Amino acid sequence: MKAAAGCAAALALPLLLPSRHLATFVLLTLAAAVTVGVSLLMGYAGQVSLGQASFYAIGAYAAGLLAVHGTPPLLGLLLAPVLAAAAAALIGFPLLRLRGHHLAFATLAVQLILLSLLAQASWAGGAIGLQGIPRFSIGGYSLTDDLGYAYLALLVLGIALLVSRNVVSSRAGRGLRAAATSEIAAAASGVPVGGYRLAVFALSAAFAGLAGGVYAFFLGYLAPGSFPVLLSIEYVVMAVVGGLGTIAGPVVGAVLIVVLVQVLNTLGTQPGMPDYAPSVLSYAVYALVLVVCVLYLPKGVVPSVSAALHARRR
Amino acid sequence: MRLVVDRVSRAFGGVYAVRDVSLTVEPGELRAVIGPNGAGKSTLFALIGGQLAANAGRIEVDGRPVRRLPAHRRARLGIGVVFQAARIFTGMTAAENVMVGAHATTRAGFLAGALRLPAHHRDEREIRSRALACLDRTGLADWADRPAEELPLGQQRALQLARALCARPRLLLLDEPASGLRAGERESLAALIGDLRAEGLTMLLVEHDVGFVMRLADQVTVLDLGRVIASGPPAAIRTDPAVIAAYLGTAPAGRPEGSHP
Numbered sequence: 379m380k381a382a383a384g385c386a387a388a389l390a391l392p393l394l395l396p397s398r399h400l401a402t403f404v405l406l407t408l409a410a411a412v413t414v415g416v417s418l419l420m421g422y423a424g425q426v427s428l429g430q431a432s433f434y435a436i437g438a439y440a441a442g443l444l445a446v447h448g449t450p451p452l453l454g455l456l457l458a459p460v461l462a463a464a465a466a467a468l469i470g471f472p473l474l475r476l477r478g479h480h481l482a483f484a485t486l487a488v489q490l491i492l493l494s495l496l497a498q499a500s501w502a503g504g505a506i507g508l509q510g511i512p513r514f515s516i517g518g519y520s521l522t523d524d525l526g527y528a529y530l531a532l533l534v535l536g537i538a539l540l541v542s543r544n545v546v547s548s549r550a551g552r553g554l555r556a557a558a559t560s561e562i563a564a565a566a567s568g569v570p571v572g573g574y575r576l577a578v579f580a581l582s583a584a585f586a587g588l589a590g591g592v593y594a595f596f597l598g599y600l601a602p603g604s605f606p607v608l609l610s611i612e613y614v615v616m617a618v619v620g621g622l623g624t625i626a627g628p629v630v631g632a633v634l635i636v637v638l639v640q641v642l643n644t645l646g647t648q649p650g651m652p653d654y655a656p657s658v659l660s661y662a663v664y665a666l667v668l669v670v671c672v673l674y675l676p677k678g679v680v681p682s683v684s685a686a687l688h689a690r691r692r
Numbered sequence: 693m694r695l696v697v698d699r700v701s702r703a704f705g706g707v708y709a710v711r712d713v714s715l716t717v718e719p720g721e722l723r724a725v726i727g728p729n730g731a732g733k734s735t736l737f738a739l740i741g742g743q744l745a746a747n748a749g750r751i752e753v754d755g756r757p758v759r760r761l762p763a764h765r766r767a768r769l770g771i772g773v774v775f776q777a778a779r780i781f782t783g784m785t786a787a788e789n790v791m792v793g794a795h796a797t798t799r800a801g802f803l804a805g806a807l808r809l810p811a812h813h814r815d816e817r818e819i820r821s822r823a824l825a826c827l828d829r830t831g832l833a834d835w836a837d838r839p840a841e842e843l844p845l846g847q848q849r850a851l852q853l854a855r856a857l858c859a860r861p862r863l864l865l866l867d868e869p870a871s872g873l874r875a876g877e878r879e880s881l882a883a884l885i886g887d888l889r890a891e892g893l894t895m896l897l898v899e900h901d902v903g904f905v906m907r908l909a910d911q912v913t914v915l916d917l918g919r920v921i922a923s924g925p926p927a928a929i930r931t932d933p934a935v936i937a938a939y940l941g942t943a944p945a946g947r948p949e950g951s952h953p
Contacts, residue, residue, distance in 0.1 A: 541806045548805025549791075549798060549815055556781040556792040562743055563779035567855060568767035568796025577802045 384626070385536075392528035400524035402640065404596055407531035408589040410632035413616040414538040415582030417631075420614075421622035422546065422554045423575040429485030431609035432492045433462040433583040435602075437590025439502055442511045442600050451514045455591040462587025463580040470579045481579070489607055496602040507601030514595035527596045534592055535629070538585040543625050545581065550574060608661070615664050619671050621678020630680050638663055693753050693770055693862035693894045694719050695740070700749030700759075702735055709735040711918040712749075717863075717911075720892045722885070724909035724926075726902055728938060732918040733898045734776065737867045740896065741773045742766040753863060767796040772861025776868045776898075778848035780840045787836040789851055790823040793858030819858075826854040831880065846877045853884070864888070864895045870904045882908060902939075906930065914938070 395403055416430050437458035444454035469488055470481065497505040514521040514530065521527060545551045553569035565571055594600055612635065620631025639660050646656030675682045695717040702710045710732040717723045727733050738744040740751060742763030751759040758766050767773070781789050800815040827833050830850040835843055840851060849869065856864060866885075870878050885908055889895065899905040905912065905926075912929045914922040916938040922929055929935055 544808055545802060545806045548802075548812055549795065549800045549819065550802045550805050552784070552788055552792050553795055555784055556789075559782045559784075560779045562763075563775065563781065563852075563855075564792065565763040566741060566743065566767055566773040566775075567792050568764050568859060569792065570762075570764045574802075581802070581806075 388532055388535075389529075392525055392532070397524065400528055402636065404524065404527045404531045405593075406632055406636045407528070407535050408593055409613065409616065409636065410629045411531070411535040411538045411589040412586045413613050413620070413628035413632050414535070414542055415585035416613045417617040417620065417622055417624075417628040418542045418545070419578055419582040420617055421624075422551070422558060423578040424558055425575060425579065426479065426482040426614065427485040427579070427582065427610070428482045428607070428614065429487075429489035429492075429610050430582070430586050430613045431605045431607070432485070432489040433466060433586035434590040434593070434609070435489075435492060435496070435600075435605040436462045436465050436583075437587030438594040438600050438605075439496070439508065439590075440587070441591035442508050442594035443502060445511050445595070446508065451512065451595060452516050455514065455588070455595070458591030458594075459584035459587040462590065463584040466580045466583030467576060470576045486607065486610070489605075489610060493602045493605065503600065505602060507599055507603075509599050511594055511598045511600070513598065514592070521595070527592065530592055531589075531596075534588050537588070539625060539629075541581070542585075545578075550577070554578065608664075611664055615668050619667060619675075619679060621680035621682070624678070624680045627678055627680040631678070634679065635664075635667065638667070694755070695863055695894065695896065696750070696752040697736075697740065698750040698752075700736075700739055700746045700751060702739055702744060702746050708918045710739065710746075710915075713915070713918070713920055715913050715920065715923065717894055717896055719894050720889075721910050722889045722895045722897065722908060724905035724912045725896065725898045725915060726900070726905060726912060726929075727915035729900075730917075731915040731938075733900075733915055734867055735918075736915065737865055737896075737898045741771060741865050743773075764796075767859065770796075770859075770862035772796075772856035772859050772864045774852050774856050774864070774866045774869055776871065778845065778852060780843075780848050780851055782839070782841040784840055785837050786832055786840050786843060786847075786851055787820075787823055787827060789840045790826050790832075790854045790858050791819050793826070793855035794819040794822055796859040796861075822858050822860075823854075826858045829857065830854040830884065846873055849873065850877075850881075853881075857888075862894065864893055865898075866895065867898045868900055869897070870899065870901055878904070 392400060392403060412430060412434055416427060419425050419427055440461045441454040441458040444457065445451050469484060496502055502508055521530065553564060554574050556567065557564035557569055557571045557574065561571055616631035616635050617628055619634055620627035620629065642659040642663055643656050646659045697713060697715050699712045699714055700710060701708060701712055713736060725733050725736060735744065739746045742761060746759050750757060753769055753771060756769065758769065781792060798815045798819055800811045804811040824836065827836050830853055832847060832850055832854055835847060843851060853869065870881055873881060897905055897909065909926055912924065912926050913920055914929060914935050921934045921938055922932045
């Protein structure tokens, strides 16, 4: 019931929104799709990725480069998550035996390396960026307006949500949830804990890669500067604020953060504000929101609100 | 399943917890491993289950070497484990806890689960029906849909046993399953272990409570200070002078109290 209502609202929203907000809607929806993966990784594999934007970038560049060289856009969009997941598997593999925050540091390092490589790579447009990416099209039908991309982004988010819900409630997902509370007992039950965590990492990268592919066709232009480390941090903040280990959490987190950043941006560009106000406000908001959330809503918005509603109903 | 442990050792920082321990458990046998506190029983248990790696020696099940295999691979070969501490999965229902136990003998992977392929549905049906049967067998049927952490301690211990049985193990390792149980629970546990033995399940039972194992076990191995000091049927062990000395503390001085047979 709740899921159906959520779907209906999401499908109606692009039609109701003023068209000048559609671009924000597309980016927000793509961010939510990436956050679904981050939330899955943090909530079920107990790992943090501080470089999730690099998989977004890999997906975007893969789709963009393929399209620029004449590959059908649909094929490029389908390959984007595959390549991002393969990159994650490669990065994650040596980390399987390590514990704690190694993955967080490694992903951060990978993103910094990727950004400087992209800035050097003339075949990918270098620091200036990759230009002339055609619009997304299937057969002869080309997606040109923002409304079309809004629905494409919603499709990607829907796939990410459906796949992560399915994984969590499957045999593998039970093994992961078990490993989150007792790794020893899970392994003794036959759960390959390290392998499953790597698989979740690759899956989260696939979501980011798919979202990145849509981003490439939507903007038609990619530059290393579009994928800063701050973007990776943003996904983590969205996941934590929304609530780990819930289906709706990443979506709620993404909406809250994007709306908040927009409001602060508007506030920062009011006449009379110093010219550094917008950037200070939007950077500071991540830190503040994260601290407040960890202090007062450690489980995130969605679990806390649903617990409060549940308590009231009793 | 036949278990062979051959001259297995494990040291922690230069001190041997288990040293040159050998024992063979024949298929269908219920072997008890007893010994005073600090004898190395739990270490031996972890070496066979794969929670710890042995420094030296050979561990085989049905002729297959497993010493270098990680715990999850040993589980797939049919080694089931019941830990001493109630290592349950919190945040999951009792039924889900037991369903995880079936992991070792089912196959559906990430892709099958994510895309709901036929393999997923086939495995889920099998896992669910097996889990319900195991809950029933351990007297937990009424608790199936309760969060595991809400179960009383005795039921949490039973839950671990149900989880291990759900994999249909061919060798079951039990680490002090009776400790902390009330008299009634202890009796039903003994009855269940007796049933499993009658069904031909090979078991290795590590136990501190000598009375509990003497009436259940076919063979008893006694450890002291990491070494095997006696091995044989319960009646012979009861009268073995080395065992009596180890338990009464006439051998090395300074043994902790409270471990009399």
